Amino acid sequence: MNSDALQSYLHDHIPLSRAMQVTVIDISLDRLVLGAPLAPNINHRDTVFGGSASALAILSAWSLIHTRLRREGLTARLVIQSNDMRYDRPILGDFTAAAGLPDPAAWDRFVAVFRRRGKARIAVASTLECDGQAVGGFQGAFVALATDQPSA
Amino acid sequence: MNSDALQSYLHDHIPLSRAMQVTVIDISLDRLVLGAPLAPNINHRDTVFGGSASALAILSAWSLIHTRLRREGLTARLVIQSNDMRYDRPILGDFTAAAGLPDPAAWDRFVAVFRRRGKARIAVASTLECDGQAVGGFQGAFVALATDQPSA
Numbered sequence: 148m149n150s151d152a153l154q155s156y157l158h159d160h161i162p163l164s165r166a167m168q169v170t171v172i173d174i175s176l177d178r179l180v181l182g183a184p185l186a187p188n189i190n191h192r193d194t195v196f197g198g199s200a201s202a203l204a205i206l207s208a209w210s211l212i213h214t215r216l217r218r219e220g221l222t223a224r225l226v227i228q229s230n231d232m233r234y235d236r237p238i239l240g241d242f243t244a245a246a247g248l249p250d251p252a253a254w255d256r257f258v259a260v261f262r263r264r265g266k267a268r269i270a271v272a273s274t275l276e277c278d279g280q281a282v283g284g285f286q287g288a289f290v291a292l293a294t295d296q297p298s299a
Numbered sequence: 300m301n302s303d304a305l306q307s308y309l310h311d312h313i314p315l316s317r318a319m320q321v322t323v324i325d326i327s328l329d330r331l332v333l334g335a336p337l338a339p340n341i342n343h344r345d346t347v348f349g350g351s352a353s354a355l356a357i358l359s360a361w362s363l364i365h366t367r368l369r370r371e372g373l374t375a376r377l378v379i380q381s382n383d384m385r386y387d388r389p390i391l392g393d394f395t396a397a398a399g400l401p402d403p404a405a406w407d408r409f410v411a412v413f414r415r416r417g418k419a420r421i422a423v424a425s426t427l428e429c430d431g432q433a434v435g436g437f438q439g440a441f442v443a444l445a446t447d448q449p450s451a
Contacts, residue, residue, distance in 0.1 A: 160343035163351055166318035191312035197379040198357045199315055202350025209349075227349040231383040 148214050150174055157206065164206060167199055171210075172243060176218075179211040180245045185238075195238035200275055204232065204285035207246035208271035212289055219258055223291035228268070230287035238277045246273040249286065257291070265293030300366050302326055309358065316358060319351055323362075324395060328370075331363040332397045337390075347390035352427055356384065356437035359398035360423035364441055371410055375443035380420070382439035390429045398425040401438065409443070417445030 148156075150171040157164040157171075168187050173180040181203055188199035209225060216223055248254060249272045261267035268290050275283035300308075302323040310317040320339050325332040333355055340351035361377060368375055400406060401424045413419035420442050427435035 156343070161348050161350075162339055162341065163315075163318065163348055166315065166339075187314055187318070189314065191308070192376060196313050196315055196354070196357075197361075197382075198313075198350070198354025201353040201357065201382075201384075202348070205348075205350045205353065224344060226389070227386050229383065229385045230349075230353075231381070232353075233381045234379050237378070 148174070148217055153210060153214065157210070161206070163202060167202065169203065169206060174214055176215065177251065178245055178247050179207055179214065180243055181207045181210065182241065182243045184241045192237070195242055195277075197234055200234065200238060200242070200283055201230075201232050201285070203242070203244040204246075204273040204275060204283075205230065205287065207244035207273045208285065208287050208289065211246040211248075211271060212269060212291070215254070216291065221258070221261065222294055223261065224294055226290050226292065228288040228290050230285060233284045234282075235284070236280070236282040238275070238282050240277055242275055242277040242282065244273045244275050244285070246271055248272070261291050261293070267291050300326070300369055305362060305366065309362070313358070315354060319354065321355065321358060326366055328367070329403065330397055330399050331359055331366065332395055333359045333362065334393065334395045336393045344389070347394055347429075349386055352386065352390060352394070352435055353382075353384050353437070355394070355396040356398075356425040356427060356435075357382065357439065359396035359425045360437065360439050360441065363398040363400075363423060364421060364443070367406070368443065373410070373413065374446055375413065376446055378442050378444065380440040380442050382437060385436045386434075387436070388432070388434040390427065390434050392429055394427055394429040394434065396425045396427050396437070398423055400424070413443050413445070419443050
């Protein structure tokens with residue numbers, strides 16, 4: 148899945164990503180970077196709304212796992228279970244969220260458990276940046292469910 | 300600040316709240332409830348996108364503190380510092396976020412510290428509901444800064 152395909156997928160299936168004008172900046176095995184401009188994500192203080200910052204981080208983390216699963220030839224329902232978010236500095240302009248695995252070795256275990264049980268859990272981190280400076284951090288737990296599993 | 304005034308304020312100053320079609324459902328001293336419909340907040344699985352759920356919770360929490368500070372005759376820059384969020388169930392339709400103080404007694408301390416130092420911190424919780432059922436929970440830390448204080 149290349150950048151254009153992922154961007155179209157997000158815009159077509161998650162209308163808020165279109166409203167946020169989310170763009171796909173980089174997809175590699177270990178890192179997925181999304182960006183968004185200030186204007187549609189601005190708040191009453193002319194900085195980025197915390198909800199937009201959170202949403203971009205969630206999208207980057209979800210997209211990393213989604214694209215990696217596809218590379219493995221796997222289809223899953225990928226659900227966010229929990230996250231925490233730190234807003235370290237006001238975000239004064241266009242911003243990015245770069246997702247990666249806090250424990251890269253967790254990937255093989257995640258895939259093995261998913262293949263065996265049809266359900267597996269993985270942690271994803273994402274760093275928010277603006278103008279080359281880290282401005283916030285996200286960590287989320289995602290569950291992949293085989294599409295024939297119940298969702299509860 | 301009544302419901303219509305708050306809703307206009309949010310829509311005018313935070314364009315994402317307009318894209319999400321956020322409505323103000325209830326404002327009381329102890330509880331502030333916002334709502335949003337499924338359609339503009341949907342994801343690829345026809346449930347509410349986690350980023351929309353997070354954003355509505357953040358807006359409800361921010362709005363609770365903003366409106367309470369105004370009742371005290373105080374003006375502050377109100378900044379989110381951190382939050383955690385649990386997504387307990389898929390959100391299958393229109394949803395609400397009801398914000399309150401996990402420790403109601405913290406309010407008087409918060410206001411006293413803010414008046415004295417021009418800076419004070421408070422925790423806010425918000426419960427997400429859909430069709431009368433709790434579907435997720437948010438807890439966030441907000442800092443109020445006197446408008447003549449530096450933002451760092």
